[in-house]
Amino acid sequence: MTDDVTDQGYRSIFTTAQDGLRLHARDYGERHWTRLPVVCLAGLTRNAIDFHDLALALSNHRHRPRRVVALDYRGRGQSDWDPDWKNYDVRVEVGDVMAQLAALGVEQAVFIGTSRGGLVTMGLAAARPALIRGAVLNDIGPVIEARGLLRIRSYVGKLAPPRTFLEAADLLRRISDARFPALSNDDWETLARGSFLEREGRLEPSYDPALMKPLAALDFEAPLPTVWPLFHGLAHAPILAIRGEHSDLLSPETLDAMEQAHPGLERWIVPGQGHAPLLRDAPTVNRIASFVAAVEDSPRPAAERGDLARA
Template structure:
């Protein structure tokens, strides 16, 4: 798929499962590589436009690795759904980086991807050169998780591409008034695959079962200790103005605990903002370049 700006990379997890990632800018060696970690049911395609920007258009072209977790995209499904957890998935990311010979990288984590970054900070803090958290923090709002569980439980089964786009707009349109027709179409191509039965979500359906046992009537466990351990790592936090998962209060507390943190609120988007829209690609590229230059000047 080099003509589309990336190559496919397959590697074994420690338990033998075959996992997949996309590699953009494979020969780029001038800056920190970037590891892109998607949300719960999302995959490497979510980052396609941003990865093209960071690997081709940014002032410092970078190697970008966009991961498919186990059970998503082109990675194998796991017969044991108990392995669909952020600890195992963090280990899978480290295995992929090791297979590529990458010891350190900047990380961009959307939703679940940001939770995995918190775990990476505990498992191998030296791997983190910089962090972008996309609509995620140490506290997950129960309302946001309930919304995710609700639409996954009642996911439609569209027969055509147009039906698939219409279904996504029905569920998410109120939270994402900033999206254009092109954006909605790109979203569907990223999260679904075409089959004989129609356009289906590109993940193991068993993933939905992993949310079934979460008691949303009680506060969800937080990750403040893990977040505090990231205090020395350059951090950019992005929040969708209409997000139900990352609250304004949590973002403010993140700023208080990490005085060097930069933050941005994206109007017209909810959970989670599309990182390829508007000024976001340039903001992310500038953030990475600025802190990389500071390290080089020391």
């Protein structure tokens, strides 16, 4: 494990996956803090940058500062690209996350999963339930709308690299403005900086374009499989389900069904945003901070305590 200190409120930490790939994480906050940490997991093509503002807010909270870890999956952000695109699979990413958290000394946390990050969180609940004290599922549920995946498939790995971040922000605005009317110019630039990285004076996608291959293999003529069994694996944990008002991936009907299946589930709708909310507007940041604090104050179920003792 290697450790690079930055002046932006976090440390860049690199660990090694079981197959030798180098994986990156941002670590916000002092390690010696005893408060319940937060782990942030990004969407399909996204990375740790997406959580920067939220992580700063939580790690520097006036009353309850805490450690926040934001991870880059393989093939995203500053993590290595995988030479075998078939490893861009949620099951592999679950294993990577468990290895990263073990190296970082995180034994339990509240997980914030955006889109694919929510699926990884559900996978972790099946593999290591003791890791999860609570979950924030950002615009994702056990039923994924095909139209949302089709939209994502239409651009993943196909965007021409822009010359500047301002040009990148304009590009993303043209693609998604109809679903995100509430975003400011600063929001679009923040989104752009998570979509492209500057390497040797040029902007390149912040993800391996081979991520398109698993999407291309999906058969949209048949109904997409649901992941209700994985969602039920979160039965032991409080859930805050966030939905963008204009989301095309998480439907209101699925959100209702999630609430019926998990009576303790809380919901939060982000106005003027689609899939997936940026989690940087003040009301949403405050709502997440309150949820994390409430999870920290709640006792762990006896079964979960037993799992942790055996882990």
